[in-house]
Amino acid sequence: MTSEWWRTAAIYQIYPRSFADSNGDGIGDLPGVTARLGSLQSLGIDAVWFSPFYTSPQKDAGYDVADYCDIDPLFGTLADFDAMLEEAHARGIRVIVDLVPNHSSDRHVWFQAALAAAPGSAERARYLFRDGKGATGELPPNNWESVFGGPAWTRVVEADGNLGQWYLHLFDSSQPDFDWHNEEVREEFRRILRFWLDRGVDGFRVDVAHGLVKAEGLPDWTAAEGAGSMGGAGGEGVPLEPEISTEPGDAPPYWAQEGVHEIYRDWRKVLDEYPGDRILAAEAWVDPLSKVAKWVRPDEMHQSFNFAYLETPWKAAALRKVIDDSLDAFGSVGAPSTWVLSNHDVVRHATRLAVTADNPQGHGLGPRSKGIPEYATGVRRARAATALMLALPGSAYLYQGEELGLPEVIDLPNDVRQDPTWFRTDGERYGRDGCRVPIPWEGDVPSYGFGPSDASWLPQPAQWAELARDKQEGVAGSTLSLYQAALRLRREHALGSGTLVWADALGAGLDVPADVVAFRNGDVLVVANAGTAAVALPAGEVLLASNELGAGASGSSLPPDTTVWLRA
Structure with a gap:
């Protein structure tokens, strides 16, 4: 088990x-x-x-x-x-x-061995070495760009001192890509x-x-x-x-x-x-x-x-x-x-x-x-x-x-x-x-x-x-206190293993404005106001509020950029 x-x-x-x-x-x-x-x-x-x-x-x-x-x-x-x-x-x-x-790093023992070895060798086959394009191989094998900016290929100097193959690095030139084939x-x-x-x-x-x-x-x-x-x-x-x-x-x-x-x-x-x-x-x-x-x-x-x-x-x-x-x-x-x-x-x-x-x-x-x-x-x-x-x-x-x-x-x-x-x-x-x-x-x-x-x-x-x-x-x-309380309540109410039901499907007459996210997970009703105006808050015991709640004409209100957990 x-x-x-x-x-x-x-x-x-x-x-x-x-x-x-x-x-x-x-x-x-x-x-x-x-x-x-x-x-x-x-x-x-x-x-x-x-x-x-x-x-x-x-x-x-x-x-x-x-x-x-x-x-x-x-x-x-x-x-x-x-x-x-x-x-x-x-x-x-x-x-x-x-x-x-x-x-890997270009300092990895495998890549150092690849640099010392000849094109077509078993050492180079662990990485993505390729011949360049152009009359003398002066152009990279393709036009890929690095995630960090600039070209995704770097040309090496071979053992004879001449420029030779290129190796692929989708990130920095110090990070050669492995060949997973x-x-x-x-x-x-x-x-x-x-x-x-x-x-x-x-x-x-x-x-x-x-x-x-x-x-x-x-x-x-x-x-x-x-x-x-x-x-x-x-x-x-x-x-x-x-x-x-x-x-x-x-x-x-x-x-x-x-x-x-x-x-x-x-x-x-x-x-x-x-x-x-x-x-x-x-x-x-x-x-x-x-x-x-x-x-x-x-x-x-x-x-x-x-x-x-x-x-x-x-x-x-x-x-x-x-x-x-x-x-x-x-x-x-x-x-x-x-x-x-x-x-x-x-x-x-x-x-x-x-x-x-x-x-x-x-x-x-x-x-x-x-x-x-x-x-x-x-x-x-x-x-x-x-x-x-x-x-x-x-x-x-x-x-x-x-x-x-x-x-x-x-x-x-x-x-x-x-x-x-x-x-x-x-x-x-x-x-x-x-x-x-x-x-x-x-x-x-x-x-x-x-x-x-x-x-x-x-x-x-x-x-x-x-x-x-x-x-x-x-x-x-x-x-910090908000995180500690949220993690404790999350565990106590088993929210991680719960089931989400949107508030408008609960049949409890809840009015959910367009700028509000509201759902029930187990016995907790969650209401988050992502809009710019306060909204009325349903009745219920407040378990957690991300910020101070406001007061409305008919009870508590939920200010903008605020989430509340209520006991459903």
Whole structure:
């Protein structure tokens, strides 16, 4: 008998370099995480997901992996990992680790061997090396663009000193793509899976799970203007990608190819060898949701991030549609829907949901960006959106610091930015540094308690002093208290395993305005006002309110950008 804990879990993402620093070098580490696990236990989460901590040159914050079976000294040692895992399990917290199978670092021993080997060699066959076009091979094999901007191909210098073949890197040039048609690559990742499963991890979040397999022949492809860099929506008003095609402007021939599913069916067999419901969670920027559901068919992965939900604007009609579509799509294959509003790749939702200008995924925000909201407006809307999300049936993902109401850091100086996107676009796109600034724990100490010194790999804004965890702990109305209460009530009322019924189908005479999202999940009635005017609130015991409620002529009213849970 299995628990299938993942169907209803609240999973908290830890971005290791920005969570907690134990030694004062300004970079978060595993011992820092271990020391703060009690705070996560009191928050009320079920599991943590770690962004990469593997050996890496850190050209892309650890998503360029040089050794998949060791810890980078920046973050500690394997012994530190084992100690953290033991402490997390002792506190009832499961541990999911990131796996990066689309590409390695160019410092990986395999890629170094490929550079030293000849064209056509077994070493090069592990990656996507190709001859160039043109009279002397001077042109790249096709016109693909990197997710981070610029060309997706780099030409190498051969052993004889002459320019030679090109290699594919959908991300930075320091991240060469593996060739997943190669059985040696497949067997290596089976080994990596077992290495971490043997240590006791509870699962894997799979980076770029919609990549890995590229269309036969690597055909040219041109993106539609404004398209999202990872294949999802490009921002509000930009349509999600259509069915896979190699026609210019349609979906890329390197995302969501059918061959990826064979890989995950193989991985699922490996995980099923182990006890305790070990899981696979897909980062699959794919649309429509009916296609995302392919990743979570019964013999493949257990979860897939719901990026359609993340990218939905704070508008009632859009929210109702994406919730319906999500429950239908994932339910059709017997999988739970997942819900997420922030992560390490997107503008924090305490800012993003109130931005009034287009902001395609991956572009980030900075001093020149338009439509940036006031903090009070952004966090009010974010609190309402979170309260809505945590009432939905399924599994919810939280990103470190959102429980403190942290906004995107907009005003980072140019000379501290580290995201490859910033450099590969010559500053045209700000990238993701603004959501990765180290989080605050104590407001009146150096680095706001991030570490024992004032060092911080990205500078923390003065605003962190008032948003620090110790300034919010036990304070009624704080964002931290809202998250703690929502997670406790979510568990007490079994909302994760519940069933959603829209309020207008309840037959209780409820009047649901067009700008309102209202549904019942078990014995909880959820009402979210996404409009600009207050609305009347149904009678009932208030269990949770994202912001203060108002008073109307006939009782309580629900202000704009506010969500309430009532006992139905």
